[in-house]
Structure formats: structure tokens, C-alpha cells
Amino acid sequence: MENDGLILKNIFFKRQNKPILTNITVKIPWGRIVALLGENGVGKTTLLRIICDLNKGYHGVVNLNGVVDEKRKQFVSYSDSLEGFSKKSSLMKIIDFYELGYPDFDRQRAEKLLTFMQLDPEQRLGDLSKGSREKFVITLTLARKTKLYLLDEPLSGVDIFSRDKIISSLIKWIGPDAILIIATHHLNELEQIIDDVMILKDRRLLAYRDVEEIRVQEGLSVEEYYRQLYLEDRRQ
Numbered sequence: 001m002e003n004d005g006l007i008l009k010n011i012f013f014k015r016q017n018k019p020i021l022t023n024i025t026v027k028i029p030w031g032r033i034v035a036l037l038g039e040n041g042v043g044k045t046t047l048l049r050i051i052c053d054l055n056k057g058y059h060g061v062v063n064l065n066g067v068v069d070e071k072r073k074q075f076v077s078y079s080d081s082l083e084g085f086s087k088k089s090s091l092m093k094i095i096d097f098y099e100l101g102y103p104d105f106d107r108q109r110a111e112k113l114l115t116f117m118q119l120d121p122e123q124r125l126g127d128l129s130k131g132s133r134e135k136f137v138i139t140l141t142l143a144r145k146t147k148l149y150l151l152d153e154p155l156s157g158v159d160i161f162s163r164d165k166i167i168s169s170l171i172k173w174i175g176p177d178a179i180l181i182i183a184t185h186h187l188n189e190l191e192q193i194i195d196d197v198m199i200l201k202d203r204r205l206l207a208y209r210d211v212e213e214i215r216v217q218e219g220l221s222v223e224e225y226y227r228q229l230y231l232e233d234r235r236q
């Protein structure tokens with residue numbers, strides 16, 4: 001079936017005539033948590049932005065639940081950089097804005113997430129530390145009730161205690177059939193919750209693998225597999 005999850009077909013993307021992504025083809029079924037991996041500058045953010053139609057001018061097809069045009073945008077919750085908001089806006093004001101802007105925004109879930117993240121709704125955006133701002137971005141992203149969640153390096157400034165707490169709770173916030181893709185350089189922390197890895201290298205998709213299959217068939221942890229695959233490919 002062509003509307004079973006997220007399907008990318010032959011995605012090509014150039015910037016200033018330089019190829020960034022070439023021939024990316026993959027099918028991600030519903031209910032998977034996917035770690036998107038690869039070196040700095042390989043195109044992880046670019047791919048996430050193509051999926052939610054923020055990067056225009058790509059070639060190929062992005063099919064989300066059978067929707068291939070820009071209408072898919074409404075089903076994707078993408079971690080926002082919040083650059084568009086005034087530093088003086090309180091977190092509650094931004095939540096109000098999201099509630100107005102997204103019909104699938106679940107205010108109750110947002111408030112529970114705020115408490116879980118130990119964020120004060122009256123605090124101003126500009127007063128948040130780097131880690132607290134990231135916690136707020138995760139809050140806004142996960143507070144929508146939707147099909148596809150994209151988190152781009154969500155925890156780089158978050159302390160290790162909060163990281164563990166957030167990672168182990170990720171599944172509980174999203175529906176069992178949703179897809180969550182997390183671009184990350186901290187694979188080891190996510191190993192316990194991810195179903196699949198998607199590895200980009202040299203503008204292409206090097207591998208898309210089921211994590212359990214890697215452990216059983218290769219006898220390796222996901223991190224070991226990732227390192228081995230990258231180094232092997234470098235030698236070729």
C-alpha cells in the first residue's frame with residue numbers, strides 16, 4: 001500500500017548547484033521511532049525540512065499517508081527554532097499562539113509537558129537557558145496530536161538527568177501509530193527507545209535498518225554498527 005507511513009522516493013536536493021542529497025529512497029512504517037544519523041553537514045536537517053515541505057525545490061516524492069503535495073505539512077510536527085517569537089513572549093503566550101495555529105494542538109498535553117519539563121509558563125522566552133529552550137521546543141513539538149514528529153538534535157543543551165527522563169518518556173507523549181524521527185549525534189542515549197536507524201553519508205542513504213535486526217544478525221550494538229558501517233564505507 002502506498003499510504004502506509006512515510007515514503008521518500010528518489011529525493012534529490014541541491015543548494016547553489018551543489019548536490020546535498022541524492023537518490024534518497026526509504027519507507028518508514030507507522031509506529032517507528034527512527035534515529036537519523038550522519039556527520040555534520042551531511043544533510044539531516046535538510047532532509048527533515050524537505051519532509052515537512054520547508055525546503056522547496058527538491059526532486060522526488062514525499063508521501064505521508066498518501067498525501068504527496070504540500071498538504072502533508074499539516075500532519076507534521078517539526079521542532080521550531082522559535083526565532084519568529086519575541087524574546088519578551090511568555091511561554092504561555094507562545095502556547096496560546098500554537099493552540100490557535102494548529103487544530104491538532106492538545107493544550108492539556110502541552111500543560112502536562114510543561115510541568116514534566118519543569119518549565120514555568122510565566123517565564124519569558126528570552127530568559128530561558130539553552131537547555132530549557134530545548135525542553136520548550138520539545139514540549140511544543142510533542143503537544144500536537146499528529147502522525148509524524150520530527151526532532152532535530154533536540155537535547156544538545158539538556159543536562160544528563162533531564163535527558164534520561166525525557167528520552168524514556170518520549171513514547172508516552174505520542175500515539176502508538178505515529179512516526180518519530182530524531183536527528184542526533186547522541187545515538188547511545190537513544191539506543192533503548194529507537195526501532196530503526198537511518199544513516200546518511202556522502203549525500204546518500206547508507207542504510208536504513210531495524211535496530212533489533214542489527215543486534216541479532218550483526219551481534220553489534222547500534223553504535224558499533226554505525227561506526228563500522230561508516231568506516232567500511234570510507235575504505236571503499
Ligand SMILES: Nc1ncnc2c1ncn2[C@@H]1O[C@H](COP(=O)(O)OP(=O)(O)OP(=O)(O)O)[C@@H](O)[C@H]1O
Nearest residue numbers: 015020038039040041042043044045046047153183
Ligand atoms: N541556509 C543554507 N544556505 C546554504 N547552505 C546551507 C544552508 N543550510 C545548510 N547548508 C548546507 O547544506 C548541507 C547540509 O546541511 P544540514 O544542516 O542539513 O546538515 P546536518 O546533517 O543537519 O548537519 P549537523 O549535524 O551539523 O547539524 C551542508 O553542506 C550545509 O553547509
